[in-house]
Every structure is written in structure tokens, then in C-alpha cells.
Amino acid sequence: xxxxxxxxxxxxxxxxxxxxxxxxxxxxxxxxxxxxxxxxxxxxxxxxxxxxxxxxxxxxxxxxxxxxxx
Numbered sequence: 875x876x877x878x879x880x881x882x883x884x885x886x887x888x889x890x891x892x893x894x895x896x897x898x899x900x901x902x903x904x905x906x907x908x909x910x911x912x913x914x915x916x917x918x919x920x921x922x923x924x925x926x927x928x929x930x931x932x933x934x935x936x937x938x939x940x941x942x943x944x
Contacts, residue, residue, distance in 0.1 A: 876918045885924055886913050893931035909934045 890910055894901040912934040
């Protein structure tokens with residue numbers, strides 16, 4: 875499994891914060907954890923740009939929200 879460098883870790887943190895900003899209270903712990911896991915998985919596969927990570931985060935939020943409401 876690919877290790878993540880400092881720059882990528884910083885991008886992951888920034889994207890997670892930005893993506894969860896509009897959620898009530900920034901999202902609960904389990905919700906944020908699910909999003910973070912998808913971001914990390916994507917980054918380890920090579921998607922490390924802010925733009926790509928934001929797409930992953932938005933999709934993960936949408937999927938997680940849909941599962942919660944179902």
C-alpha cells in the first residue's frame with residue numbers, strides 16, 4: 875500500500891474540512907471517518923490533486939448521505 879507524503883496528508887486534511895464545512899456541525903465523527911477513509915483510499919491509488927480529492931469527497935458525502943436516509 876502506498877505511503878502518503880506530508881503534502882498529500884495536508885491536502886487530505888484541507889479537502890475533508892472544506893467538504894464537510896456545510897454539514898451540520900461539520901459532520902459527526904463516523905460520517906467524517908467514512909469520508910476520510912474514501913479520500914485516503916483514493917490518494918493511495920494515486921489521486922492526490924485537490925481537485926480530484928474534492929470530487930471524491932463530494933461523491934462520498936452524497937453516497938453516505940443517501941445510505942443514511944435509506
